[in-house]
Amino acid sequence: xxxxxxxxxxxxxxxxxxxxxxxxxxxxxxxxxxxxxxxxxxxxxxxxxxxxxxxxxxxxxxxxxxxxxxxxxxxxxxxxxxxxxxxxxxxxxxxxxxxxxxxxxxxxxxx
Amino acid sequence: xxxxxxxxxxxxxxxxxxxxxxxxxxxxxxxxxxxxxxxxxxxxxxxxxxxxxxxxxxxxxxxxxxxxxxxxxxxxxxxxxxxxxxxxxxxxxxxxxxxxxxxxxxxxxxxxxxxxxxxxxxxxxxxxxxxxxxxxxxxxxxxxxxxxxxxxxxxxxxxxxxxxxxxxxxxxxxxxxxxxxxxxxxxxxxxxxxxxxxxxxxxxxxxxxxxxxxxxxxxxxxxxxxxxxxxxxxxxxxxxxxxxxxxxxxxxxxxxxxxxxxxxxxxxxxxxxxxxxxxxxxxxxxxxxxxxxxxxxxxxxxxxxxxxxxxxxxxxxxxxxxxxxxxxxxxxxxxxxxxxxxxxxxxxxxxxxxxxxxxxxxxxxxxxxxxxxxxxxxxxxxxxxxxxxxxxxxxxxxxxxxxxxxxxxxxxxxxxxxxxxxxxxxxxxxxxxxxxxxxxxxxxxxxxxxxxxxxxxxxxxxxxxxxxxxxxxxxxxxxxxxxxxxxxxxxxxxxxxxxxxxxxxxxxxxxxxxxxxxxxxxxxxxxxxxxxxxxxxxxxxxxxxxxxxxxxxxxxxxxxxxxxxxxxxxxxxxxxxxxxxxxxxxxxxxxxxxxxxxxxxxxxxxxxxxxxxxxxxxxxxxxxxxxxxxxxxxxxxxxxxxxxxxxxxxxxxxxxxxxxxxxxxxxxxxxxxxxxxxxxxxxxxxxxxxxxxxxxxxxxxxxxxxxxxxxxxxxxxxxxxxxxxxxxxxxxxxxxxxxxxxxxxxxxxxxxxxxxxxxxxxxxxxxxxxxxxxxxxxxxxxxxxxxxxxxxxxxxxxxxxxxxxxxx
Numbered sequence: 012x013x014x015x016x017x018x019x020x021x022x023x024x025x026x027x028x029x030x031x032x033x034x035x036x037x038x039x040x041x042x043x044x045x046x047x048x049x050x051x052x053x054x055x056x057x058x059x060x061x062x063x064x065x066x067x068x069x070x071x072x073x074x075x076x077x078x079x080x081x082x083x084x085x086x087x088x089x090x091x092x093x094x095x096x097x098x099x100x101x102x103x104x105x106x107x108x109x110x111x112x113x114x115x116x117x118x119x120x121x122x
Numbered sequence: 123x124x125x126x127x128x129x130x131x132x133x134x135x136x137x138x139x140x141x142x143x144x145x146x147x148x149x150x151x152x153x154x155x156x157x158x159x160x161x162x163x164x165x166x167x168x169x170x171x172x173x174x175x176x177x178x179x180x181x182x183x184x185x186x187x188x189x190x191x192x193x194x195x196x197x198x199x200x201x202x203x204x205x206x207x208x209x210x211x212x213x214x215x216x217x218x219x220x221x222x223x224x225x226x227x228x229x230x231x232x233x234x235x236x237x238x239x240x241x242x243x244x245x246x247x248x249x250x251x252x253x254x255x256x257x258x259x260x261x262x263x264x265x266x267x268x269x270x271x272x273x274x275x276x277x278x279x280x281x282x283x284x285x286x287x288x289x290x291x292x293x294x295x296x297x298x299x300x301x302x303x304x305x306x307x308x309x310x311x312x313x314x315x316x317x318x319x320x321x322x323x324x325x326x327x328x329x330x331x332x333x334x335x336x337x338x339x340x341x342x343x344x345x346x347x348x349x350x351x352x353x354x355x356x357x358x359x360x361x362x363x364x365x366x367x368x369x370x371x372x373x374x375x376x377x378x379x380x381x382x383x384x385x386x387x388x389x390x391x392x393x394x395x396x397x398x399x400x401x402x403x404x405x406x407x408x409x410x411x412x413x414x415x416x417x418x419x420x421x422x423x424x425x426x427x428x429x430x431x432x433x434x435x436x437x438x439x440x441x442x443x444x445x446x447x448x449x450x451x452x453x454x455x456x457x458x459x460x461x462x463x464x465x466x467x468x469x470x471x472x473x474x475x476x477x478x479x480x481x482x483x484x485x486x487x488x489x490x491x492x493x494x495x496x497x498x499x500x501x502x503x504x505x506x507x508x509x510x511x512x513x514x515x516x517x518x519x520x521x522x523x524x525x526x527x528x529x530x531x532x533x534x535x536x537x538x539x540x541x542x543x544x545x546x547x548x549x550x551x552x553x554x555x556x557x558x559x560x561x562x563x564x565x566x567x568x569x570x571x572x573x574x575x576x577x578x579x580x581x582x583x584x585x586x587x588x589x590x591x592x593x594x595x596x597x598x599x600x601x602x603x604x605x606x607x608x609x610x611x612x613x614x615x616x617x618x619x620x621x622x623x624x625x626x627x628x629x630x631x632x633x634x635x636x637x638x639x640x641x642x643x644x645x646x647x648x649x650x651x652x653x654x655x656x657x658x659x660x661x662x663x664x665x666x667x668x669x670x671x672x673x674x675x676x677x678x679x680x681x682x683x684x685x686x687x688x689x690x691x692x693x694x695x696x697x698x699x700x701x702x703x704x705x706x707x708x709x710x711x712x713x714x715x716x717x718x719x720x721x722x723x724x725x726x727x728x729x730x731x732x733x734x735x736x737x738x739x740x741x742x743x744x745x746x747x748x749x750x751x752x753x754x755x756x757x758x759x760x761x762x763x764x765x766x767x768x769x770x771x772x773x774x775x776x777x778x779x780x781x782x783x784x785x786x787x788x789x790x791x792x793x794x795x796x797x798x799x800x801x802x803x804x805x806x807x808x809x810x811x812x813x814x815x816x817x818x819x820x821x822x823x824x825x826x827x828x829x830x831x832x833x834x835x836x837x838x839x840x841x842x843x844x845x846x847x848x849x850x851x852x853x854x855x856x857x858x859x860x861x862x863x864x865x866x867x868x869x870x871x872x873x874x875x876x877x878x879x880x881x882x883x884x885x886x887x888x889x890x891x892x893x894x895x896x897x898x899x900x901x902x903x904x905x906x907x908x909x910x911x912x913x914x915x916x917x918x919x920x921x922x923x924x925x926x927x928x929x930x
Binding site: 016018019023024025026027028030031032033034035038041045046059060061062065066067068069070071072074076077079081085109 | 297305306457458637638640644645663664665666668669671672676678680917921922923924925
């Protein structure tokens with residue numbers, strides 16, 4: 012069973028925006044779409060490790076601020092002609108709060 | 123054996139339970155309590171009563187005759203004081219004690235009243251029952267009413283009162299109306315329709331206080347200081363299940379009264395139905411599930427097997443002239459795709475959310491004729507793989523018509539201005555085409571449309587295509603991005619001529635093919651909207667590249683560079699000390715002098731930005747906008763202050779120009795320079811706008827470049843005074859802001875419209891251009907660093923720090 016950690020209220024992340032969460036093993040970008048869905052991905056573009064949390068969010072994608080790679084928030088895969096993959100993590104909204112899976116931290120801490 | 127049933131609450135759900143019992147001729151003896159002094163009426167039809175389309179008598183579901191015929195003992199206007207579940211009795215307000223075999227809760231819900239200061243004033247009401255409706259109906263025409271809440275109920279209340287001639291303002295805390303049922307695009311269309319009905323709509327508006335006078339409501343005060351005068355204030359922000367009595371009786375209660383699939387509460391002899399219940403974590407406000415619950419409860423009472431199952435829900439707004447439908451789920455979930463269809467001509471918007479070839483959600487506006495068909499697809503989880511291509515067009519189009527990219531232009535009225543330079547409307551172009559003009563050249567020759575700056579060429583061609591059909595072959599022009607078939611120029615013309623003042627408005631009226639644009643079109647639209655509608659449009663940081671969103675330049679390692687402004691390249695020992703201190707304090711890796719005569723601090727961590735800005739602000743420095751598509755620097759030489767060749771005070775003019783122009787957004791970056799003599803030490807002739815001082819005055823030239831392209835500026839005009847030079851520069855900057863394509867530097871724009879056209883416009887419209895520039899600057903000539911350091915500093919910090927968590 013997924014063990015969810017309460018991270019922050021949903022409104023702390025702007026619509027079509029993202030914020031970064033620090034973990035012991037690295038930074039995770041938490042995205043909020045126009046429809047109030049949330050997604051969590053490693054905060055590093057597979058191209059040149061650009062901070063995805065600073066990108067423009069459109070639909071269910073984010074465009075990396077460094078070289079405009081477009082990354083799917085759902086799969087973490089680079090879109091179009093680019094090839095690459097970002098790790099994704101379970102995230103959800105419950106009662107207006109953003110929840111992340113505690114396991115992602117454990118797995119990374121153990122790695 | 124006859125069952126004694128006591129029902130608490132004569133609402134739509136409990137009423138339906140009774141109907142099922144009587145229809146099945148169940149052997150029951152019913153006593154019905156209701157706090158409202160009347161029986162069951164169709165509460166969801168209160169809105170048509172309010173708007174005058176129906177009367178109360180028409181919405182009564184059960185009249186006295188019905189109750190009598192079915193042997194129901196009615197105790198209306200009476201409350202239950204307490205319940206003894208062990209003895210299985212209820213005690214009425216007047217002390218009567220009645221025994222029951224089964225007890226049914228149908229206590230419904232209470233409107234939620236925001237506890238704003240003044241919420242208890244006379245004239246502050248909810249929208250819940252007939253009394254509230256009557257209050258609204260009694261408010262005569264020409265009175266003012268404020269409705270807090272832009273959801274289903276609030277909008278129905280607003281529309282109903284507007285239909286009665288009341289001056290209504292809707293105040294909604296979210297960015298668009300009915301945000302739980304609608305996306306932004308449909309919210310935009312709805313808002314437009316309500317505004318057409320004379321209703322004022324304020325979104326993203328926070329209520330602060332209700333102001334009163336002699337105990338009666340006088341106005342609503344918003345966070346931003348706006349006062350909205352009103353004679354009546356309606357709060358329609360939501361409902362809460364009415365669980366007080368259930369709780370006092372010791373029943374299991376969460377958000378609502380807990381029930382199982384048979385609608386039985388934690389007490390096997392007590393059932394509950396309707397808005398007061400909580401089933402599997404959900405509470406209910408729409409009528410369809412309430413009726414399902416009623417059916418199940420009746421079966422349970424008659425000893426039959428039945429299960430209540432939560433189903434997909436759909437919403438329709440009961441406002442005449444606003445056809446709107448929303449169903450299913452269009453959020454939360456992975457692997458989902460959108461299909462979007464917009465027909466600007468008919469004001470139609472449709473959006474389907476698909477997952478694994480099944481429709482999960484649908485939003486429709488304008489044409490909801492097919493809504494039941496789509497709702498059926500959602501409910502039945504129909505596999506739509508076969509009809510996917512044409513699905514969005516509805517059942518009639520299975521077989522397929524392609525989407526018409528010309529719909530947006532076809533939709534324009536005849537008086538829509540197409541050519542802004544020459545004031546030519548669509549109708550005049552159509553007339554010219556009807557009179558024989560069959561190509562762009564002919565239209566230009568007869569009407570002058572697109573003959574000046576040429577940016578409306580695309581629209582003129584589309585009018586030709588719409589008018590001539592297959593007889594006209596459209597030249598292909600590059601569209602903004604994959605989200606639209608329109609070019610930048612077309613979109614700019616649409617924004618101006620159709621007065622589109624929001625992004626959802628552009629998406630809808632220009633037929634965007636995606637739900638919310640992409641990283642290519644959004645920054646462009648954000649600029650066009652703020653440049654053309656500085657007062658109406660609010661800048662959207664989420665549609666800006668990171669540099670403009672965080673007011674610093676991102677570097678390849680994710681750190682930022684910070685460049686404070688040095689007006690005209692002039693600094694002081696105090697400023698330099700403050701910069702040096704900041705560089706030490708924030709461990710700046712590199713300190714560099716830039717080509718724009720100022721100092722760049724490279725390698726500042728994103729989290730430190732608000733702090734370093736606050737330090738620089740404290741020393742009197744502001745953002746240098748070194749990151750913006752906007753005014754960068756005004757480079758100067760020392761001019762007459764020190765130089766033996768200087769002809770004018772070039773430094774002074776540079777500082778004045780920078781202080782006038784700073785903070786303005788432009789299509790691309792804008793660099794200026796002022797040289798004190800033709801020796802041109804400030805290199806003014808390769809800037810976007812350059813000034814060369816001469817004995818007789820100032821030569822203003824434009825269109826230089828020293829990047830991938832290298833160009834020399836061309837002379838725009840020579841003027842005698844500093845004031846005139848500043849005026850001309852503001853005017854040409856505004857002309858560029860209003861007309862150029864996003865990401866075109868001045869030289870590129872000049873290459874398209876021609877220097878002569880620019881000269882002509884500056885000559886004839888200088889003052890108006892300056893006025894419009896100044897208007898925009900009243901909003902944008904301010905320091906974003908100070909604003910962010912003071913009010914948005916937390917946004918620069920991580921959302922959470924879980925490093926400790928993981929270490930445990």
